[in-house]
Amino acid sequence: MESRLKALEKEARLEIKEASSIEALEKARVHYLGKKGELTKILRGMGALKAEERPLIGKMANTIRENIGDELDKAKKVINDKELEKKLQSETIDVTMPGKEIKIGKRHPLTQAMDDLKDIFISMGFEVAEGPEVETVYYNFDALNAPEDHPSRDMSDTFYINENIILRTQTSPVQVRVMEKTKPPIRIVSLGRCFRNDTPDATHSPMFHQIEGLVVDKGITMGDLKGTLGVFAKHFFGPDTQIKFRPHNFPFTEPSAEVDATCFKCGGKGCSVCKGSGWMEVLGSGMVHPNVLKNCGIDPEIYSGFAFGMGIDRLAMQKYEIDDIRLLFENDMRFIEQF
Ligand code: DAH
Numbered sequence: 001m002e003s004r005l006k007a008l009e010k011e012a013r014l015e016i017k018e019a020s021s022i023e024a025l026e027k028a029r030v031h032y033l034g035k036k037g038e039l040t041k042i043l044r045g046m047g048a049l050k051a052e053e054r055p056l057i058g059k060m061a062n063t064i065r066e067n068i069g070d071e072l073d074k075a076k077k078v079i080n081d082k083e084l085e086k087k088l089q090s091e092t093i094d095v096t097m098p099g100k101e102i103k104i105g106k107r108h109p110l111t112q113a114m115d116d117l118k119d120i121f122i123s124m125g126f127e128v129a130e131g132p133e134v135e136t137v138y139y140n141f142d143a144l145n146a147p148e149d150h151p152s153r154d155m156s157d158t159f160y161i162n163e164n165i166i167l168r169t170q171t172s173p174v175q176v177r178v179m180e181k182t183k184p185p186i187r188i189v190s191l192g193r194c195f196r197n198d199t200p201d202a203t204h205s206p207m208f209h210q211i212e213g214l215v216v217d218k219g220i221t222m223g224d225l226k227g228t229l230g231v232f233a234k235h236f237f238g239p240d241t242q243i244k245f246r247p248h249n250f251p252f253t254e255p256s257a258e259v260d261a262t263c264f265k266c267g268g269k270g271c272s273v274c275k276g277s278g279w280m281e282v283l284g285s286g287m288v289h290p291n292v293l294k295n296c297g298i299d300p301e302i303y304s305g306f307a308f309g310m311g312i313d314r315l316a317m318q319k320y321e322i323d324d325i326r327l328l329f330e331n332d333m334r335f336i337e338q339f
Contacts, residue, residue, distance in 0.1 A: 001049065001057055004042050008032065009064045016071045022079055029072050033065060109339040110209060110328055113316040114191050117211050120235045121189045124228065126213065129188040131174035133195070137164050139173035144252040145291045159195050159206075167195035171212035172252060175288075175307060178214065179296035184303050185217040191312065202324040209312035216288065216298065216305030222255070225285055225306035229259055233282070237264040237319065244279070253286025253307060264319065273321060280318055283310035 012032045019025045032038050043061055046054055107115070118128060131139075141153055151157065152169060159167040174190035191211045198204040215224065226245065233241040241264060245257040261282045263274035270276040285308035290300035313325055320339050322328065327335050 001042065001045060001053075002060065005039075005057070005060055005064055008038055008042065009067060012038075012068045013071055016068070016075045019075060020079070022076060025072055025076055025079070029068075032068055039065060039068075106333075106337050106339070108328075108336055109316050109320050109322070110312060112339065113312055113319065114209070114211075116236060117189070117191065117312065117315075120232055121213065124187075124231060126187045126189045129174055129178050129190045130192065131168075131171070131177050131190060133168055133193050134161065135166055135168035135173050137166060139176050140166055140168050140170070143176040143292065143295045144172055145289050145295070146251040150251060155197070157197055159197055169196050170194055170309060171210040172307070172309060174212055175214045175252075176292070176296055179216065179293070179298055184298065184305075185215075186305070187215050189213045200326055202326070205313065205325045205329060207329070208325070211310050211312055213308045214288070214305060215307075216293070216303055218303055220287075220304045220306055222287060222306070225287070225308070228306075229283070229285065229308065233261045236315070237261055240267060242268070243282070245285075248284060248286075250284055250286055252289050252292050253284075254289045256284070256286035259283050259285055259308070265321075273318070282315070283308050285309070 012028065015028050015031075016025065019028055030037060034040070039061065046057065049057060122128070137153075140158075141150065146153065158169050161167070171190050171192055171194060174188075174192075178186060178188050178190075189211055192209065193207055194210050195207055198206050200206065213228075215228070226243070230243055233243050240262070242262045244260050246260065248256045248258040250256040259282050260279040262268040263271060263278055263280050265271050265273040266278065268278040270278045274280055285306065288305040288307050293300040293303060293305070313328055316322065316328070317325060
């Protein structure tokens with residue numbers, strides 16, 4: 001029995017040495033040390049041994065089991081190391097190879113203008129409000145004091161979905177929605193898409209963007225409007241920018257004014273950007289009409305407010321000297337990357 005055990009050990013060591021894969025080692029382990037393996041088979045004959053021989057053979061069998069186990073572990077480690085080495089070699093990277101260029105996007109000039117506008121007005125204590133792009137005639141016209149026969153209501157100017165529902169033509173309806181829900185003091189700006197039934201050309205797009213501003217509180221005057229817009233113009237166009245008011249008419253403000261700013265390019269001397277006038281038309285504004293306040297449940301005897309609205313596409317075109325509004329919506333990276 002002793003010699004059979006020794007022969008088994010020898011045979012196992014040889015097989016382990018020759019094994020070239022983890023699977024072959026596992027097969028060897030089952031073959032020699034498994035429940036039905038060779039070692040067990042030999043030990044089944046223990047009963048035929050003399051009593052004093054049994055512990056010796058038992059000890060020997062344990063040693064052999066341990067030795068074979070150790071050999072298996074060692075061989076496994078060698079194979080694993082070899083495989084790792086192979087993998088590392090096949091996966092080495094050549095750090096001298098030229099890298100692949102990753103194209104980083106760029107904020108669209110309109111997004112940049114909107115972010116700038118938000119920053120400026122938020123820094124003055126305004127909050128950003130939102131309203132729907134698909135609006136009702138009530139919010140877009142009626143509540144804003146637009147007369148029944150106002151030309152902007154016409155089908156040729158406005159996209160109607162049905163008699164009462166339209167695509168908003170301005171961001172002004174957000175004023176009404178905010179005033180209906182909020183008690184003064186109110187200080188909001190609202191930025192977003194507007195739609196008009198215009199044929200696209202260099203200065204018109206049926207989809208464009210506006211920012212609307214609204215302040216309502218006790219004792220708000222035209223002076224507050226002028227101060228606020230002056231700060232805005234200096235931040236947006238440059239610290240030397242001056243503004244001037246021209247009388248105008250909007251249904252939802254009384255009095256109303258259009259606001260011009262000195263040309264950021266020439267500072268007021270006159271150049272190609274301002275077409276020689278030294279001024280750029282920037283926005284519409286005025287004191288909120290008492291009828292609009294009343295329509296929203298705010299008492300015009302107690303409160304007053306100012307409002308203003310600007311075309312963001314126009315602002316961006318002025319600031320970045322873009323001469324065709326359609327370029328803003330073509331999504332050509334060669335154009336967008338310039339700003
Ligand atoms: N909604 C006007 C437009 O689309 C712009 C405007 C003018 C907004 C005066 C105002 C305002 O809030 O007070 O032409």
